[in-house]
Amino acid sequence: MTDTILAIIGGTGLTSLKGLEISRREVMHTPYGEPSGPLTHGILAGREVVFLARHGYSHTIPPHQVNYRANVWALKHAGVSAVVAVAAVGGITAEMRPRRLVFPNQIIDYTWSRAHTFFNKDLTHVVHVDFTEPYDADLRRKLIEAARTIKIDAVEQGTYGATQGPRLETAAEIDRLERDGCDLVGMTGMPEAVLARELELPYATCAVVANWAAGRGEGVITMDEVRENLDAAMANVRRVLEATIKAL
Structure with missing residues (x-):
């Protein structure tokens, strides 16, 4: 991943990036409508990055109304070459306790x-993308190695259950998610991850456990x-x- 320009998508709790030396803000117009806000270009840890607040910089866009296609398209066409998505989640299984960071390796879409998808009209052929491993292995490894290096107590794998929102889940729904194999629950993991795959953007998630899921606390x-x-957790994020970024 030489000369990687990293994009960071901030979720709930991360509407701005402390320490980012902002160079410019870029308003993008896409074939899929308007992104959640302007792209913020700057320098973080000595490297060029692009930041976008998924829910808007004032946190006014609920998960089910985020224009995921516009966001991912805008990042791709701004020249980024990898995306780290920060997402607040609920913890289902025992080790997913509040304030821990998690780097999921699988996802189930509810x-x-x-x-x-970007592949729904004006096609010359039907397109299927492989999604066996939904997160980029190399980028996930970079996140895991970074956490180990700075001695952050992070969980290095888990299955993210992506629900519709904006309401939180019932206790019975969380029981079902656990039976399905989910360790975490959130509302923004899909379709963001698969849209990045369709545009061949390496993508990984840094999940932040914000609370125990329904019925677990x-x-x-x-x-x-x-x-x-x-x-409390955002400093570690x-x-x-x-x-x-330093390892890229």
């Missing part, structure tokens, strides 16, 4: 009605709890991102 899930856990 979303519906989202524009989920005590009482109801509150947004105060989510915000508190994300605020930034450290991992910086260490990963």
